[in-house]
Structures are given as C-alpha cells and as structure tokens.
Amino acid sequence: MLKKQIEAWVIRDIGLTEFDNWDTVLRFATRLSIRNSIIACVMVAGLLIVLHAFDVLLNPLVRDIAIGCGIAVIVAFVLTMLCCLYMGYAVIHLARTRLEFRQMSRTDMLSGLLNRRAFIEDLSQVERGYLLILDIDRFKQINDRYGHLAGDDVIVSVANTLTEIVGPTNLVARIGGEEFAILFQDAEFAEVVAMTERLRRSIANRLIDAFHQTIAVTVSGGLADITPLRDFSAVYAAADRALYAAKTSGRNRIVLERDMSRSPQADTPSLTLTDAAISAA
Known part of the structure; x- marks a missing residue:
C-alpha cells in the first residue's frame, strides 16, 4: 500500500504530461525533483535514526540528520533534474521527428501539396x-x-x-x-x-x-x-x-x-x- 502511494505521488502526472516544449519539461522536472528530494530526505533520516538506535553514529543524531538530509536533497534533486531533462529532450526530439515523418508521409514531395x-x-x-x-x-x-x-x-x-x-x-x-x-x-x-x-x-x-x-x-x-x-x-x-x-x-x-x-x-x-x-x- 505504501509503495503504491509513493509511486502515485511521484509519477502521478507523467502519463498526463505531454513533452512538446521545454517549458513543460522544466515544470515536470522541477516537480519530480522536489518530490524525489523529499523522499530521499525521509529515507536518509529514517536510516540515521535506525543507526542511532544501534549506537553506530559518532555525532549527535540531529547533526547527522541535518547533514545527511542536506546531501540527500542536493543529490536527489540534481540527479532527478538531469535525468528528466535528458528524457524530456529525447521525447521532444522523438515527437518532432514523428510529426515530421507524418507530415512527409502526407505530402507530395514535388508540389508540396497533400498526396x-x-x-x-x-x-x-x-x-x-x-x-x-x-x-x-x-x-x-x-x-x-x-x-x-x-x-x-x-x-x-x-x-x-x-x-x-x-x-x-x-x-x-x-x-x-x-x-x-x-x-x-x-x-x-x-x-x-x-x-x-x-x-x-x-x-x-x-x-x-x-x-x-x-x-x-x-x-x-x-x-x-x-x-x-x-x-x-x-x-x-x-x-x-x-x-x-x-x-x-x-x-x-x-x-x-x-x-x-x-x-x-x-x-x-x-x-x-x-x-x-x-x-x-
């Protein structure tokens, strides 16, 4: 149940998003990066709490959580943003290529009219x-x-x-x-x-x-x-x-x-x- 809720929260708008321009890609990438950063922060914090319970940490728990969550947020945000931008570029290129191919398949090459x-x-x-x-x-x-x-x-x-x-x-x-x-x-x-x-x-x-x-x-x-x-x-x-x-x-x-x-x-x-x-x- 928790897994489905996390998946729905992270990727709930992927199917509705149409990557037809860079503004759409940037908005989607920003939203997904923020969500993944929050999830990464929660996971790191939970892991540090478990390690603190086993007395593995050398520093105070609050300090380790602050450091760990800060690193997790930065890494998760940057990696997700880069992946989304790369994926968005690929999808936009594919969509434009498909549109050009469709237009070519409907066009008479000599006259430029419909075939x-x-x-x-x-x-x-x-x-x-x-x-x-x-x-x-x-x-x-x-x-x-x-x-x-x-x-x-x-x-x-x-x-x-x-x-x-x-x-x-x-x-x-x-x-x-x-x-x-x-x-x-x-x-x-x-x-x-x-x-x-x-x-x-x-x-x-x-x-x-x-x-x-x-x-x-x-x-x-x-x-x-x-x-x-x-x-x-x-x-x-x-x-x-x-x-x-x-x-x-x-x-x-x-x-x-x-x-x-x-x-x-x-x-x-x-x-x-x-x-x-x-x-x-």
Whole structure:
C-alpha cells in the first residue's frame, strides 16, 4: 500500500504530461525533483535514526540528520533534474521527428501539396462539400517537347496557383502525375463555381518559366457534390466523369456534375462552367 502511494505521488502526472516544449519539461522536472528530494530526505533520516538506535553514529543524531538530509536533497534533486531533462529532450526530439515523418508521409514531395492517400483520408471524413478534380491539358506533350524537368516546373507552378487562390480553408492535393484535387468545405455552390472558374482562368493566363522555357498551360476539371449518401469512390467517379466530359468537349473548361445529370446528353456533355453561369443567370 505504501509503495503504491509513493509511486502515485511521484509519477502521478507523467502519463498526463505531454513533452512538446521545454517549458513543460522544466515544470515536470522541477516537480519530480522536489518530490524525489523529499523522499530521499525521509529515507536518509529514517536510516540515521535506525543507526542511532544501534549506537553506530559518532555525532549527535540531529547533526547527522541535518547533514545527511542536506546531501540527500542536493543529490536527489540534481540527479532527478538531469535525468528528466535528458528524457524530456529525447521525447521532444522523438515527437518532432514523428510529426515530421507524418507530415512527409502526407505530402507530395514535388508540389508540396497533400498526396493522394492523405487527401482520401481527409475527404472520407467529410459529409458535405464539393470535390473538384483538375487535370493539366496535354501534359504528355509538354514532357515530350520541353522535357520532364520542365514538366516538374509546370506542376509546381500549377500547385502554387491553386494554393494561392483556394486559400487555407480548403484542401488541395496532387493525386496523380498531372492531376490535382480540391475539397471545398463550408462554401455555397455559387461560391465554389466562381472559384473554380477563377482557378481555370488564372492558370490559363499565367505564363510559366519552366527550365529556361516559357510555357502556357490550361486545365480541365470536373466538379461533383459530396453528400452523406456517397462514399469517396462515388464522389470521385462523379467528378472524374465530369473531368472526362471537359476533356472530350474541348479542354480548358470545368464541367459540373449537376449539369451533366440534367443534360439529356449526359454521356457526351459539352456544358462548361461559363455556360452554367449563363444558364443560371
């Protein structure tokens, strides 16, 4: 019983302590050092009392207790503090390394955006919103004509444009070679439509300095609704069908899944985002 009480008193907050910064480590180390010093002082005092009972001590009991407890407090405090600081440093380093590794495992190394796996994980937790899939038009021809290094510069430039316009409130990911995905949340449909058109125009109007070349690119996209009744596969398939429609109807346009479902020629739609805005008006 006494052992459990001592353990609970000494380490009762270790499990609740998160060593994520040095202030936390110092507070924990100080508390634990004080507790261990008190325990060491009590143990030394008890031992000296026993030795005094056997008439082993050469000096008065009070003097020996004062000296012994003073030494015990200093030694216990210093050793505990050093051990805690070393342990705290190791835990902080481990936590930061783990965080960096987790971030790297979720990040596309070329574009700096979320990768496909991370995007799917985040999207699967969303019940309502909009999914936009964008594809750089004729990207293979860019690689063939200018080289793969230029193609990498194009991907980075498009990724930067998407990030600048979409902002931190929405998720942007690179989910394939030249394919990107954007998750819009907490936005009205009209706002999403306007932003997707702005994305398309910004990319089309921006010249890209790619490996000593100036390249103009366009993107095609498909926009689909995220609802509680659709899982990721269904939403992605709907957006992908709209993207395919944008590709087959001339590229450099955004096709809305909603307009495909209303169109009598749903298999080969040619309705672009601009057309949709005109129709809505």
